[in-house]
Amino acid sequence: xxxKLAIKGGKKTVPxxxxxxxxxxxxxxxxxxxxxxDRREYTYGxxxxxxxxxxxxxxxxxxxxxxxxxxxxxxHMAVVACGCGVGDExxxxxxxxxxSVTCCLHHNVIPVFVDVDWATINxxxxxxxxxxxPRTKAIMAVHLHGLPxxxxxxxxxxxxxxxxxxxxxxxxxxxxxxxxxxxxxxxxAAFSCNHNKVMCSGEGGFFVAANQQLLxxxxxxxxxxxxxxxxEDGDFHTYGMGWMYRSTELVASFARAQLAKLDGFIDxxxxxxxCLHDLLADCPHLIRPFVPAxxxxxxxxxxxxxxxxxxxxxxxxxxxxxxxxxxxxxxGVQTGVWQGWPVPKMTxxxxxxxxxxxxxxxxxxxxxPDYAMENxxxxxxxxxxxxxxxxxxxxxxxxxxxxxxxxxxxxxxSNPGQI
Ligand SMILES: *Cc1c(COP(=O)(O)O)cnc(C)c1O
Numbered sequence: 001x002x003x004k005l006a007i008k009g010g011k012k013t014v015p016x017x018x019x020x021x022x023x024x025x026x027x028x029x030x031x032x033x034x035x036x037x038d039r040r041e042y043t044y045g046x047x048x049x050x051x052x053x054x055x056x057x058x059x060x061x062x063x064x065x066x067x068x069x070x071x072x073x074x075x076h077m078a079v080v081a082c083g084c085g086v087g088d089e090x091x092x093x094x095x096x097x098x099x100s101v102t103c104c105l106h107h108n109v110i111p112v113f114v115d116v117d118w119a120t121i122n123x124x125x126x127x128x129x130x131x132x133x134p135r136t137k138a139i140m141a142v143h144l145h146g147l148p149x150x151x152x153x154x155x156x157x158x159x160x161x162x163x164x165x166x167x168x169x170x171x172x173x174x175x176x177x178x179x180x181x182x183x184x185x186x187x188x189a190a191f192s193c194n195h196n197k198v199m200c201s202g203e204g205g206f207f208v209a210a211n212q213q214l215l216x217x218x219x220x221x222x223x224x225x226x227x228x229x230x231x232e233d234g235d236f237h238t239y240g241m242g243w244m245y246r247s248t249e250l251v252a253s254f255a256r257a258q259l260a261k262l263d264g265f266i267d268x269x270x271x272x273x274x275c276l277h278d279l280l281a282d283c284p285h286l287i288r289p290f291v292p293a294x295x296x297x298x299x300x301x302x303x304x305x306x307x308x309x310x311x312x313x314x315x316x317x318x319x320x321x322x323x324x325x326x327x328x329x330x331x332g333v334q335t336g337v338w339q340g341w342p343v344p345k346m347t348x349x350x351x352x353x354x355x356x357x358x359x360x361x362x363x364x365x366x367x368x369p370d371y372a373m374e375n376x377x378x379x380x381x382x383x384x385x386x387x388x389x390x391x392x393x394x395x396x397x398x399x400x401x402x403x404x405x406x407x408x409x410x411x412x413x414s415n416p417g418q419i
Pocket of ligand 1: 069070071072073096097099100142144168170171191192193194203204205
């Protein structure tokens with residue numbers, strides 16, 4: 001007799017209260033934050049400056065990083081540092097978080113989408129060259145779910161066509177390609193430290209530049225269009241379009257305390273993810289994440305796909321996937337559809353309603369990016385059949401929870417008739 005699924009009134013697989021909250025916070029975090037308060041440092045103080053240097057050291061680069069209030073802000077800084085201006089184009093994957101490309105719209109720059117590769121869910125590097133036009137300025141390489149893009153391929157194409165490379169590392173702290181950390185390949189990179197990411201300061205981000213010149217260009221956005229550190233004396237002067245992307249000393253203090261523990265967190269996540277990965281090897285109808293040779297993922301989001309052909313739901317994949325997710329949640333698994341839309345399908349692109357009056361698309365007439373969805377079949381297919389998991393694999397949780405999660409997957413997918 002088949003086991004009764006929890007959505008059908010059966011027993012829940014993952015006990016309530018087993019999953020612990022991310023991120024682990026201890027006395028080192030409290031001491032760091034209270035230290036700033038006790039020194040009456042609220043803006044760009046001791047911990048802020050130390051954090052910017054320590055993150056560069058952790059990344060293995062010589063240029064200091066810039067801590068800012070979000071990954072989105074850091075991406076915008078990268079677009080500007082790379083010289084992308086009105087009507088220029090940036091090539092980006094059709095499946096990512098919208099910030100990877102709305103950062104272009106902020107500067108009246110036009111995103112040009114390329115479909116993703118089914119196995120890795122990263123940009124299909126074989127499709128990049130065909131998307132290059134005389135207006136292309138940069139390639140946005142998004143290391144999605146913490147899995148590195150093939151940076152050798154991307155950098156070779158960029159070099160051949162004289163393009164800049166921006167790395168969206170918002171999900172990929174610590175991930176490596178051929179032994180080198182992502183964020184150290186491109187001209188610029190952006191990291192996020194929002195609550196979901198593997199490094200959390202509540203909100204926050206890092207802008208990373210390969211040299212001092214790019215750093216200075218990106219930094220003009222950080223502080224009202226100024227490009228000197230705010231502590232330097234002198235009259236304020238706006239050198240270009242400026243935003244206010246600086247964060248606060250207290251957030252930087254939290255980030256600094258978390259950075260000291262980041263490598264340990266990443267190790268634990270890998271241990272939990274590999275435990276789950278092994279236990280799901282023979283789970284029916286399930287397509288596990290793929291990690292190519294030469295790459296080390298940080299397992300930011302353990303994303304699985306369901307084989308809709310085998311399940312007999314090729315005609316209504318998203319609807320059936322949603323029912324599987326519901327069944328998994330009923331079993332106590334914290335899982336969800338991270339991104340159910342290919343980005344070009346979103347209204348801002350279909351309606352081309354960036355700054356209004358057709359901008360940035362009307363800012364040039366030489367090339368017209370095509371956002372027709374038939375160009376992005378893999379992004380659409382992935383959007384319809386995946387679900388992902390972040391917090392259950394994070395410390396302080398260990399493999400005990402991962403084992404329960406695996407059991408729930410087996411239970412649900414072995415009984416598709418009950419879904
Ligand atoms: C989280 C994320 C961002 C944006 O980071 P915020 O800090 O939330 O602004 C950008 N790109 C990707 C791929 C992300 O996952």
